[in-house]
Amino acid sequence: xxxxTVTLNPALDREIIIPYxxxxxxxxxxxxxxxxxxxxxxxxxxSVILSDWGIDSAATGFLGGNIxxxxxxxxxxxxxxxxxxxVHIDEExxxxxxxxxxxxxxxTEINEAGPTIEEQDLAHFLKVFSSLVDHPRVVLIAGSVPxxxxxxxxxxxxxxxxxxxxxxxxxxxxxxxxxxxxxYCADVVRPDLRSDTRVFGKEVETMADYIExxxxxxxxxxxxxxxxxxxxxxxxxxxxxxxxxxxADPRVDPSHLLGAGDTYMAAMIYHSRKxxxxxxxxxxxxxxxxxxxxxxxxxxxxxxxxxxxxxxxIQTKQIKG
Amino acid sequence: xxVKDAMVRDVSAIFEDEKIETFIRISALHLQHVFPVVDEKxxxxxxxxxxxxxxxxxxxxxxxxxxxxxxxDTNQMKRELSEIKDxxxxxxxxxxxxxxxxxxxxxxxxxxxLRHKLLNLFVVDKDGRLTGIIxxxxxxxxxxxxxxxxxTAQEKPNRL
Numbered sequence: 011x012x013x014x015t016v017t018l019n020p021a022l023d024r025e026i027i028i029p030y031x032x033x034x035x036x037x038x039x040x041x042x043x044x045x046x047x048x049x050x051x052x053x054x055x056x057s058v059i060l061s062d063w064g065i066d067s068a069a070t071g072f073l074g075g076n077i078x079x080x081x082x083x084x085x086x087x088x089x090x091x092x093x094x095x096x097v098h099i100d101e102e103x104x105x106x107x108x109x110x111x112x113x114x115x116x117x118t119e120i121n122e123a124g125p126t127i128e129e130q131d132l133a134h135f136l137k138v139f140s141s142l143v144d145h146p147r148v149v150l151i152a153g154s155v156p157x158x159x160x161x162x163x164x165x166x167x168x169x170x171x172x173x174x175x176x177x178x179x180x181x182x183x184x185x186x187x188x189x190x191x192x193x194y195c196a197d198v199v200r201p202d203l204r205s206d207t208r209v210f211g212k213e214v215e216t217m218a219d220y221i222e223x224x225x226x227x228x229x230x231x232x233x234x235x236x237x238x239x240x241x242x243x244x245x246x247x248x249x250x251x252x253x254x255x256x257x258a259d260p261r262v263d264p265s266h267l268l269g270a271g272d273t274y275m276a277a278m279i280y281h282s283r284k285x286x287x288x289x290x291x292x293x294x295x296x297x298x299x300x301x302x303x304x305x306x307x308x309x310x311x312x313x314x315x316x317x318x319x320x321x322x323x324i325q326t327k328q329i330k331g
Numbered sequence: 332x333x334v335k336d337a338m339v340r341d342v343s344a345i346f347e348d349e350k351i352e353t354f355i356r357i358s359a360l361h362l363q364h365v366f367p368v369v370d371e372k373x374x375x376x377x378x379x380x381x382x383x384x385x386x387x388x389x390x391x392x393x394x395x396x397x398x399x400x401x402x403x404d405t406n407q408m409k410r411e412l413s414e415i416k417d418x419x420x421x422x423x424x425x426x427x428x429x430x431x432x433x434x435x436x437x438x439x440x441x442x443x444x445l446r447h448k449l450l451n452l453f454v455v456d457k458d459g460r461l462t463g464i465i466x467x468x469x470x471x472x473x474x475x476x477x478x479x480x481x482x483t484a485q486e487k488p489n490r491l
Contacts, residue, residue: 068342079362086339093340093462098360134353137346141373145460 013067017053029113052152059276061091062311075102101125127158152181165194195231251331269309270300335433337473338463347421377424
């Protein structure tokens with residue numbers, strides 16, 4: 011297996027399409043195809059997309075209770091290219107609800123916090139991770155951490171992976187991101203700025219803020235940093251410079267953005283496995299995949315052909331270096 | 332039909348140095364009565380089942396009796412379990428493990444399951460690394476799917 015994904019706080023994702031959605035109203039959903047249930051959490055989502063593209067991966071993390079078992083069963087019964095190795099715990103895993111309004115084009119997301127991890131389960135997870143990481147070439151660590159997980163777990167996992175010569179991709183937000191890259195930085199980092207725009211304790215707003223934050227993560231040891239900028243643009247940082255990737259046609263339906271970030275990460279991993287080491291090309295491929303994903307309303311992987319077709323729609327401008 | 336077409340790609344495993352208590356907790360949470368024991372490279376080195384633990388907690392002469400119904404309570408079991416609960420599972424595992432590879436046939440898997448009276452068979456790659464698990468119902472399900480597919484194919488002959 012080529013890739014290992016880590017999801018410490020997996021979820022059962024419920025997506026519901028409700029036209030004219032608004033609070034304080036009763037909405038009934040009559041059609042089956044307006045609702046979907048799928049295993050989720052960033053790492054699992056990336057495994058699913060890679061599986062759709064024919065790349066084997068193993069998924070690990072914590073699953074809790076009946077919801078946890080349901081998540082595991084969903085993964086195993088749907089995706090032949092995903093191997094599971096989760097640590098099961100007593101408390102229930104979380105459910106995430108996304109309400110997509112295909113008329114007013116809004117996306118409303120409700121994400122639960124999830125269970126608390128006990129010390130003994132964390133110790134068991136570390137053993138599982140260490141033995142799993144012996145084999146793959148890439149490890150992806152993404153998403154929030156449940157209660158009970160110390161802040162230095164991501165850097166610890168990164169270090170274990172590096173001891174086995176495995177490349178580490180990280181997507182995280184807020185304090186967790188700052189602490190992780192400062193303590194022991196991953197190779198490819200994508201700050202998740204959707205609900206927390208602080209990096210290194212500072213709010214990022216202007217282009218200059220973004221550039222400062224990105225360059226600092228490169229300084230900490232990342233060889234590639236990609237950061238979304240004003241939703242439809244991306245900033246790419248390597249030790250050789252800074253680039254702005256933008257869309258020739260910047261109109262993207264915000265209700266279709268669900269899963270775009272995970273598609274981005276999966277596509278960068280796909281690119282590195284199939285096409286080698288060019289970092290700017292890797293980031294562009296990621297952005298093309300995220301763009302191709304926005305064709306679909308639900309969480310759905312674009313095909314590799316659709317990703318390739320989106321590549322010419324991306325404009326590259328070098329800003330620094 | 333091959334093992335890889337019917338197996339479950341779950342590699343939940345336990346390590347030799349875990350405590351019996353941990354094993355009991357894990358097997359209850361996984362609803363699984365037997366676990367592969369792996370080393371730090373995910374290579375399978377043994378198996379441990381609930382039977383292995385239960386047999387340690389009941390007196391050895393029980394096997395000679397037809398029934399344990401005249402034993403009034405579980406005190407002895409409690410005593411035995413409290414003695415072994417902190418011991419590493421390594422002491423209790425079976426080190427001879429019958430495994431199968433992904434490219435072996437389902438027929439071979441079925442034969443092994445019956446011959447050795449097993450409920451699960453662990454699947455390994457050529458280096459002995461755990462890649463999944465196969466059991467009787469998965470085999471039956473895979474064969475059943477094939478039977479049903481053939482039946483539908485026969486019922487709908489190719490049209491000209």
